[in-house]
Amino acid sequence: MKSEEFAAAIIVIFLVVAAIATVVYWYWHQCLLKERAEIMRDAIKHRDFSFRLPTHGLFFGEKALQEALNDMGQEIQKLVAHSEVESWQKLTRVLTHEIMNAITPIQSISQAYLSYPETKDSPYGEGIRAINDTSTGLLAFVESYRKLTQLQEPEMTEVNMLSFARSLASLYPNLHWDIDIPADMVLQADENMLRQVFINLVKNAIEAEAKKIGMSSQPAHSLLFFSNDGHIIPLDMQQEIFIPFFTTKRNGSGIGLSLSRQILMKQGMMLSLAESPVRGYNVTFRIEKN
Numbered sequence: 001m002k003s004e005e006f007a008a009a010i011i012v013i014f015l016v017v018a019a020i021a022t023v024v025y026w027y028w029h030q031c032l033l034k035e036r037a038e039i040m041r042d043a044i045k046h047r048d049f050s051f052r053l054p055t056h057g058l059f060f061g062e063k064a065l066q067e068a069l070n071d072m073g074q075e076i077q078k079l080v081a082h083s084e085v086e087s088w089q090k091l092t093r094v095l096t097h098e099i100m101n102a103i104t105p106i107q108s109i110s111q112a113y114l115s116y117p118e119t120k121d122s123p124y125g126e127g128i129r130a131i132n133d134t135s136t137g138l139l140a141f142v143e144s145y146r147k148l149t150q151l152q153e154p155e156m157t158e159v160n161m162l163s164f165a166r167s168l169a170s171l172y173p174n175l176h177w178d179i180d181i182p183a184d185m186v187l188q189a190d191e192n193m194l195r196q197v198f199i200n201l202v203k204n205a206i207e208a209e210a211k212k213i214g215m216s217s218q219p220a221h222s223l224l225f226f227s228n229d230g231h232i233i234p235l236d237m238q239q240e241i242f243i244p245f246f247t248t249k250r251n252g253s254g255i256g257l258s259l260s261r262q263i264l265m266k267q268g269m270m271l272s273l274a275e276s277p278v279r280g281y282n283v284t285f286r287i288e289k290n
Contacts, residue, residue, distance in 0.1 A: 032057065040069065048239065078270055078290060092244065099142050107135035154190030154267045161185045165215045168198050180216040189267050197260040201285060204256060205230050214281055222289040227281035238273055
């Protein structure tokens with residue numbers, strides 16, 4: 001009888017321990033889900049839709065939901081980027097048109113007055129020349145921004161990315177290049193426009209005092225990674241760098257990254273800042289097919 005009571009006690013203890021373990025695991029799992037929800041809520045609040053949370057430790061239904069949310073975040077990021085580009089294009093088109101309409105007559109009239117001999121020797125000559133120089137400079141400044149709204153249509157061809165990367169590296173021999181791209185990786189792109197994008201990225205890296213450039217890929221996902229060891233981009237600026245005219249450089253125009261993103265969008269690709277840089281680098285940009 002005692003053995004039966006002992007066995008029963010063991011079973012009871014086992015069931016109690018199992019129940020406690022189940023409750024602890026359930027509570028831990030709920031905390032895990034709550035933490036994920038808070039991370040995604042915070043990311044959306046800061047308009048960072050690049051989050052990709054891991055799916056290990058989740059049940060199959062939760063795993064499928066997390067994968068869907070990860071994919072949704074990527075799609076929202078692309079839609080937001082497209083919307084921002086269209087909005088800035090419209091705004092830039094209106095502003096450049098209005099400024100050109102206002103400045104052109106001033107430039108023409110001041111130029112005409114400067115052509116008169118009596119104006120050159122008068123007390124007003126220096127002032128008129130200053131007006132002419134300022135208006136001419138402003139017209140040239142505005143004209144440079146028209147490229148944001150007047151991009152040519154791409155001529156799509158097959159571009160071998162390994163050959164492309166090597167030719168790009170030859171333009172900057174003072175940088176250390178680490179190229180890890182399969183020999184057979186090909187992208188459908190306008191090679192000249194694509195080269196301009198990468199030249200912009202290299203120039204930005206050099207201005208950030210980079211000494212090393214990395215180009216790698218994930219061919220299965222049509223992904224390219226462009227990395228550099230220059231200054232880290234502050235977290236509060238990472239969402240701003242693709243906005244036209246935004247720059248932290250004293251003499252910067254603020255159109256390089258915005259223009260590069262627009263060039264790639266016209267070719268069915270997206271340029272974005274990777275959430276985590278490739279190991280060994282401080283900054284990584286992602287280029288992927290839409």
